Amino acid sequence: MKAAVFHKPGSPLTIEDVGISKPGPREVLVRTVAVGMCHSDLHIVDGMLPYPGPLVLGHEAAGIVEAVGSDVRTVKPGDHVVTCLSVYCGHCAHCLTGQMTLCESPETQRGAKEESRLSYLQKPIPQFVNLSSYAEQMLVHEHALVAIRRDMPLDRAALIGCAVTTGAGAAINTSGVRPGDTVAVIGCGGIGLSAINGAALAGAGRIIAIDMVDSKLELSKTFGATDVINPKNGDPVQQVLELTKGGVQHAIECIGLKQTAEQAFAMLTRGGSATIVGVIKPGIKLELDPLALLQGQRRIQGSRMGSNRFPVDIPMLVDFYMQGRLKLDEMISQRIKLEQINEGFDELRRGELARSVIVFDQ
Template sequence: MKAAVFHAPGAPLTIENVQISKPGPREVLVRTVAVGVCHSDLHILDGMLPARGPSILGHEAAGIVEAVGADVRTVKPGDHVVTCVSVYCGHCEHCLTGHLSLCVSPETRRSRDEEPRLSIIQKPVAQTANLASFAEQMLVHEHALVAIRKDMPLDRAALLGCAVTTGTGAVFNTAKVRPGETVAVIGCGGIGLAAINGAQLAGASRIIAIDMLDSKLELARQFGATDVINASSAEVAKQVHELTRGGVHHAFECIGLKQTAEQAFGMLRRGGTATVIGVIKPGVKLELHGLDFLDEKRIQGSMMGSNRFPVDLPRLVDFYLAGRLKLDEMIAQRVPLEQINQAFDELRRGELARSVIVFDQ
């Protein structure tokens, strides 16, 4: 199959022929239809997050099941599916207590003494995020995907695999925003727009979008923002306090920077919660005012929106098909696999919400 292969940080992805194995007992072979270009992959490309090459990146994908292993019970050939980074085993402590996104069981991967799922000239190729979606096919554990309605367009369904599940899930599952509460969202890329849309679905009374680009702030209004702040102006947290007369109940950081994570905590009202969704560079430490904790302010992380993927994703599909979840507006461009490096260049510039790689069908 054809795939975009990562070899080393700073080097462009190369389009190569990769051998793919047959499904094991609990594995599923999927023909990739669409895959989103996500910041998590960019962090690996630029060396911010560690990864070994050769490997195949990509994790925000949708496709059609081609074959299944003998013990697979959740999907069948012909099913339309969406993948998820937080593949789960189903029986560890995290899974049994409803925290599927925290599962780290190694049994969802092939062991080192087994034939690798992917290889180039008989040398193993790693699956980043246990998925490897920048390829014409994916071979994954059955708990790395979920079947969806066939009337759902797959290029839009792909976004549910990461950006939308992460953004809406942080609102619904991690922070548990309640009707009438106030929300601020820092960063209006794919995840930030999804968080804004999620806050609207949750019934937030006021949703403040914060970004450096006016074009993204205008897009944020389409997703449900009631107010916007251009972050190039000074004292963003102070502006939030003035708008809300005391700060917001919830602030969501969707970029992954020290400054914006600290700003999220600084714009809270008494008893408020800051949820950091963005990936902060390893080793970076946050500085927070200790007295704020006496006001019962909290700061927390969110892993893939604390999702229960088999439950959450079909509901998001229903929201989209009912016209309540915005996905069409999030896709800025659709490009073939051969233009993947240009898509990452666009992502570095930060001007587009989401690019989607589409495969010939």
């Protein structure tokens, strides 16, 4: 199959032939239809997150099931599916207590003595976050995907596999936004826009979008933002405090910078929570006001993939889209071919677009 191969940081990805195995007992072979381009992949391409090559990146995908293993019970050939990197075993302590995104069971991957799912130049290569979706096909554990209704457009469904599940989930699941709450979202890329949409779905009374790009702020209003702030016009924390007369109950950081993470905590009202979604460079330490933490009972927390229960959440989000309540069409800035993937990464670096989606020929 054709795939975009990452070799080393700073070098463009190359379109090459990559070998793919046949489904094992609990594995599913999927023909990739669409895959979104995410900053998590860019962090590896640019060397911020160290990862050895060669490697096939990509993790935000939708496709059609081509074949299933003998023990697969959740999907069948012909099903339309969305993948999710938070693959789960289903019976560890995390899974049984509803924290499926924290599952670390190795049984969802092939063992060291088994044939690798992917190979390059006839040598085994690792699979990126259980998916490796910048390719014409994916071979995954059955708990790395979920079937969806067939009238859902797959180029839009792909976004639900990461950006939407992560952003909307950060608001609904991790932050626990309730009707009437006040929310600030820092960063209006794909994940930030999804967090805004998720806060709106949860019934937030006021949603403040914060970004340096005016066009993204304007777009955020379509997703549910009631107020917008551009840090170019002054300290965003001070702007939020003045706008809300004391701070927000929930701040969701979707960029991944020390400064913005600290700002998220600083703009909280008493009892508020700051949820960090953006990937901060390893080794960076955050500085927080201890009095605000203790006396104000403010909290700071991480959110992995929106604390999702994706077999339930993804079909629900698909329904929200079909009802017109989840905005996906507006999030797609451009559709490109796999051969244009390096151009897509250039757009990610510029930070001017919401989401680029790679669409495979059908």
